[in-house]
Amino acid sequence: MRKLFLSLFFFLSLYSYSQTIKCEYDYDEKTDxxxxxxxxxxxxxxxxxxxxxxxxxxxLVNSDGTPYLNLHILKKSKDFIKATCVNAASRIxxxxxxxKIVTLINSSDENCSNLTYNSAERDNISILxxxxxxxxxxxxxxxKYPITLVRIKFASETIxxxxxxxxxxxxxxxTVYNPENYFINYLKCVE
Numbered sequence: 001m002r003k004l005f006l007s008l009f010f011f012l013s014l015y016s017y018s019q020t021i022k023c024e025y026d027y028d029e030k031t032d033x034x035x036x037x038x039x040x041x042x043x044x045x046x047x048x049x050x051x052x053x054x055x056x057x058x059x060l061v062n063s064d065g066t067p068y069l070n071l072h073i074l075k076k077s078k079d080f081i082k083a084t085c086v087n088a089a090s091r092i093x094x095x096x097x098x099x100k101i102v103t104l105i106n107s108s109d110e111n112c113s114n115l116t117y118n119s120a121e122r123d124n125i126s127i128l129x130x131x132x133x134x135x136x137x138x139x140x141x142x143x144k145y146p147i148t149l150v151r152i153k154f155a156s157e158t159i160x161x162x163x164x165x166x167x168x169x170x171x172x173x174x175t176v177y178n179p180e181n182y183f184i185n186y187l188k189c190v191e
């Protein structure tokens with residue numbers, strides 16, 4: 001019986017260790033006066049419809065001990081793309097599986113997407129990049145409970161993104177993403 005218990009304990013320990021996500025950084029710099037860490041962009045939502053594609057990425061940043069969520073939205077279309085803006089009133093509302101809603105606050109004034117044109121593929125491209133601060137209320141819950149919904153309040157509209165347990169990207173075929181567990185897996189990397 002003891003051997004069975006030890007074998008089970010060893011298996012569960014090995015399984016939990018294999019499930020641990022390793023922290024990787026796009027940028028990691030520490031000097032006497034500054035500390036900056038940034039995790040790679042992580043796809044949390046993809047929508048491909050006709051000739052229009054929308055990708056929503058999260059990454060986490062620690063700047064001198066303050067954690068931020070970096071929101072990165074990329075749109076690509078053969079048609080015209082209207083600018084997307086965030087302002088001081090913009091928020092990200094994250095609904096967790098326990099029913100709690102965590103609010104992230106935009107850290108800057110007005111910021112709009114940059115519009116460019118790819119003449120080779122004849123695509124209009126829109127890129128929005130903005131940083132949001134974590135409120136103390138709900139921060140610990142982000143590390144414990146999966147995300148069910150992300151609501152982004154832009155300057156002129158609000159859009160809901162339903163989170164999935166697993167996201168197999170049509171565009172990034174090699175990678176399978178787990179958006180609902182994003183904070184559970186990666187928030188520890190910027191603490």
